[in-house]
Amino acid sequence: MVAKALTIAGSDSGGGAGIQADLKTFSAMGVYGASVVTAVTAQNTQSVTAIHAIPDAVVAAQIEAVLSDIEIGAIKIGMLGTPSLIKVVADALAGYDGPVVLDPVMVAKSGDTLLADSAIDALKSELFGRATLITPNLPEAEKLAGAGTPQEQAQRLLELGVGAVLMKGGHAEGQICKDTLVSSTGARSFSAPRVNTRNTHGTGCSYSSAIAACMAQGMSMQEAVARAHRWLNAAILQADDLNVGHGHGPVHHFHALWG
Template sequence: MTAIALTIAGSDSGGGAGIQADLKTFSALGCYGASVITAITAQNTRGVTAVEDVSAPMIAAQMAAIFSDLAVSGVKIGMVSRIETIHTVAEGLSGYGGPIVVDPVMVATSGDRLLQEDAIAALREKLLPLARVVTPNLPEAALLTGRPLATSESEMEDQARQILTFGAQAVLIKGGHATGDESVDLLVTAQSTLRLTAPRIDTRNDHGTGCTLAAAVTAHLAHGLSLVEAAREAKRYLHAALVAGAGLRVGQGRGPVHHFHGWWPA
């Protein structure tokens, strides 16, 4: 069977994050990528200049078209900025039994807010209980839990465990916003905590890292890997994409990682 991964997310016109990053990641990791677009952003390496949400009926129609025809092996949920979108996506996934990765996209790399304040509760209540794994970065974990930004691994784990109480099976909390020579992510379940590390890369080309990691986890789950294996392989892929991406010259701001580093050099 062909591994098919579906991304439900916003479009990044600059190509570094969102739907575009997800589809590139799926392809690089041997998955056929399908998409449901929830929002259109006018965006480049310097920031987001406009956002237009796709209507709830159109989101529902896209989901119905995909699930009526394609045997989806894994789903990634990214930017769902409004309550109406969140309810529509949750309803569209009600009969789906495969792994779901929720990447709670709240703030872009540029600092632009991508989730409406009143939608945070809906995200917690409707989508997190569907998740095989939730993949917040440090600012997103703080917003989900109502706590200050984590400044240590113990605080990261505490926030991840609070997110587990919202119904997710696991939390992969990403430490890319922290400091130090290592980038440390924690895969937290009710039973254990796994520490995933990689050397921190000094690069301005880090746009879309969160989307890329979550999409890589989704692709590996779609291939049938366990969550631990999927998280480890996704971390390796993102690290290699960051290393290769340092040589890309795309835009004047924070450029993208190199999703196809295995296929063509920067």
């Protein structure tokens, strides 16, 4: 049987991030993808020009429709723009007992804000306790946990109830990018040389959905992060082959399939 995963996120009309990136990633990893759209964005590689939030009740209905019929092995959560929507998603997942990977999407690659500051407290209070893993980059970690070292921030996030934290180091300086998976049992790092490309749109969405896809296939968290890290590094290495748009282009989700 084919593993199945669900993404709950916003739509990116440019195809590089959000729901589109998640479904491409699921497919690339050999997993059937279902989706719940939380917002529709007018977006390309250069900017976000409009955001239309899907009504909370429609989001809840999408989740109920999927979970009542399809055996979902893991859930990835991305863009949730408002406190009320965050609560709706948390309530809709109350009966789900599989792994949940939460990507706390706050800012698009173009710099446009995707999560209001007023929603950050709701994210922490409503969804952190439900998350098997959260995957903040360094700016997101600072917004969620305050100033400090990545190790201090990860510990504060664990104290808020998340199962584990993947601290993504792509925003740090240096020629080596290091991500660190932190849980109550310790820490493990995953490193790769920094790739000289501006085509990194959708890296966070793709990384978190790759981890969810691997967990849907029955991998442990460490195995899932390790495989997703290798896959994403290859997708970034070959991102320039796509030549999409005039800004921050997407990673190459199908680098292993298109030759």
